[in-house]
Structure formats: structure tokens, C-alpha cells
Amino acid sequence: MDHNEYISVYYVELGYVRGMSRTEADIEALQRKLAKRGFMRDPRPISCAECGQRAVFVYTIKHTNIGGRSIEWCHHCHSERGWTRPGGDDRVEDAGFDLDQFLA
Numbered sequence: 001m002d003h004n005e006y007i008s009v010y011y012v013e014l015g016y017v018r019g020m021s022r023t024e025a026d027i028e029a030l031q032r033k034l035a036k037r038g039f040m041r042d043p044r045p046i047s048c049a050e051c052g053q054r055a056v057f058v059y060t061i062k063h064t065n066i067g068g069r070s071i072e073w074c075h076h077c078h079s080e081r082g083w084t085r086p087g088g089d090d091r092v093e094d095a096g097f098d099l100d101q102f103l104a
Contacts, residue, residue: 027075033103034059039071051077073099 034041039059046056055076062068067085074080082097 030073030099030103034071037061037103039069045075046072048074048077048079050074050079053077071097071099071102 031041039061042058042060045054046058047054048056051074053074053076056072056074056079058070058072060068060070062085069085070083070091072081072083080097080099082094082099082102083091084094085091
């Protein structure tokens with residue numbers, strides 16, 4: 001990761017993105033709700049399939065017996081994808097996943 005990409009990721013992580021539909025306070029509130037429910041965030045962002053920015057953070061929660069859930073949330077374009085692991089290693093994508101409804 002070069003210096004400019006690192007700075008870009010830093011600003012995206014803090015919510016300093018122009019034209020975003022969520023405010024910084026909204027992003028922090030959603031992150032607190034995810035942490036309160038036991039989700040752990042991978043500190044390394046991945047590239048977004050929709051906007052191409054390296055701003056997708058993966059939040060994961062694992063339950064040993066019943067599977068788990070992971071959420072891919074782009075902090076740049078705010079695209080969201082939800083996945084479940086129903087008892088095995090195979091992930092199943094939740095069609096129409098909405099982070100706000102999930103955390104409500």
C-alpha cells in the first residue's frame with residue numbers, strides 16, 4: 001500500500017468522504033451497534049466491487065455450533081452485503097441485505 005492509498009483509507013475509515021449519504025455520527029453509531037452485538041472488524045479494507053475504492057470493511061461474528069454472519073460495508077459508497085454461514089463453512093449471501101434494518 002503506497003502512501004496516498006494509506007491516507008485515502010485513513011480518511012475513509014474516519015468518515016471524511018465527500019458526498020456521503022451518512023454523516024460521521026451515523027457511521028460511528030452503526031459501528032458501535034455492530035461492536036455491541038459482538039461483530040469484530042477486520043482492520044484491513046478490501047476493494048469495493050461497486051465503486052472500486054479500497055474502503056470495504058468486513059465485520060464478522062462467529063458462533064461455533066450454529067455458523068456465523070459477516071457484513072461487508074463500503075465506507076465510501078455505502079454499499080452493504082450480508083452473508084450467513086448456516087452451520088458450515090459455505091457462505092450464503094442475504095439477498096436485499098440492509099444494514100440499518102439489521103441493526104434496528
